Amino acid sequence: MLERLIFTAIIGYMLIVQIFNAKLIRPLIETKGRAWVYDQTVKSAWGLTLLIVALIFLFQVPPSEVGLTFAPETGNEQAWQVFFLSCILVAFTLVFYLLVKTSSKLRRALRPYYELDLEKLLLPRTKNEEQAWSAVSVTAGVTEEFIFRGVLLYTISLYIEVPNLTLALIGGALFGMAHAYQGIKGVVTTGVVGFGLGLLYLGMGVLWPVMVLHALLDLIAGPIHVDVKND
Structure with a gap:
């Protein structure tokens, strides 16, 4: 019971903070700069993740329950199929x-898909900022998948027993809400991505492939607006 309440409180806190960040992120970037925002994002994400890892050990939650295993269970053919599909992706x-x-040509072709005002404000513009963005991307891939796929879906399953499709939908919706700072389009896009990643994770029970996939998706956005005048 205590385990369920604490995990719920942490995830609820994270969602509330992210929603408030929707109003704070623009002035922070404009006053502190992207590099400062990137640095604070990395620090806060890893701090929260380490806290949750400590709680998992404290409550003796089996690592496999939150996706912390290298491969699916032996003999689970369907899980292995999803695992191989994830590796191919x-x-x-x-x-x-x-x-x-x-390819500067490919970056130009992709640029219209990253033209929201906040995206243009948030994404790196210099090579140094792009390097810092790489740290943000890897951090997001590891910590967000751990929290929103591993821990969140595990916590929901402590309350209700639903099919994986429904569980992935709930997780995707909450993941979208956590990106409220990106506006309605960002909420919908990240919600859909979160739903897809949730299906992959639930299908194989392994987090690391979706962590890598998530990190790569964020890394792709890094070079889009860097040195635009030179493309």
């Missing part, structure tokens, strides 16, 4: 990221 996304990094 990771490979394709990695190749696409490398193409974005090396």
Whole structure:
């Protein structure tokens, strides 16, 4: 009971903070700069994640219950199929990221998809900022998947027993809400992505492939607006 309440309180706190960030992030970027916002984002995300990891050990939650395992259970053919599909998606996304990094033509083609005012304000504009964004992307991939896929879905399952599809929908909706600072379009987009990643995770019970996939999706956005005048 205590375990359920504490995990719920932490996730609820995170959602509330993220919703309030919708009003704070623009003035923070304008006054403190992107590098400062990136640094604070990385620190706060890892701090919260380490706290939750400590609670998992305290409450003796089996690591496999929150996706902290290397591969699906032996003999679970369906889970292995989803696992191999996820690895293939990771490979394709990695190749696409490398193409974005090396092709100014591809960056120009993708730029219209990253033209929301807040996206243009938040995404890096210089090479140094792009390097800092890489740390943000990796941090988001690891910590957000751990919290919103591993811990959140585990916590929901402590309250209700629902099919994986429903669980992924709930998780995706809450993941979208956590990105309220991106506006309605951002909430919908991240909600859909969260739903898809949730289905992959629930299908195989392993977090690391969706962590890598999430990080790569964020990394792809890094070079889009860097040195625009030179493209």
